[in-house]
Amino acid sequence: MDMRLEVVVVPVTDVDRAKDFYQALGWREDADVATGEDFRVVQMTPPGSACSVIFGTGVTSDAPGSAHGLHLVVDDIEAARTELVERGAKVGEVFHDAGGVFHHAGTGGRVPGPDPERTSYGSFASFDDPDGNAWFLQEITTRLPGR
Structure with a gap:
């Protein structure tokens, strides 16, 4: 199902x-x-x-701003970041994780710039809505098998 x-x-x-x-x-x-x-x-x-x-x-009893780790998948991390900034969002700089798998919680392990090999799933940028709900852009150009 x-x-x-x-x-x-x-x-x-x-x-x-x-x-x-x-x-x-x-x-x-x-x-x-x-x-x-x-x-x-x-x-x-x-x-x-x-x-x-x-x-x-x-609609929810959760505290405003408590939603974290929401991901928006994009084809081009830099173009998506630029568009959101032009639309008024305060988007952080593009980064990749020091471990190369997925970003750490918080800001630890962030390395400035996109993944050097532009590996799919490896580049991120983050922004918050006005309440502090935390969003990430994640660049995915090629899906893992089965997706």
Whole structure:
């Protein structure tokens, strides 16, 4: 049976501020529905993604800014970083991990610049939304077998 990740809930403080931020990044608004002052759900989808994010009022009890390690896969890490910066995101510099497998938690092990061999899965850049939910861009040009 196929199981596809469809939605990730992102906890935010200010729904309209979050919506403005993600729209500025070029994400599509799929829904903005309120059934009262205590419940509102906004669904946004990054360009080309089959998975969306949901945030709002009354949709999660998680602390705003507590979503970390969210990854957006891109074909060209430098072009994606440039586009997000032009759209107003504060994206860190491109880096690769000293271990060469996957980035460490926090900022330890980060080596400036893309992976020297531009190995697929090996180059990253990071940014936060206004609440501190932490996103990564990850460059993938060739998928591992079975993907």
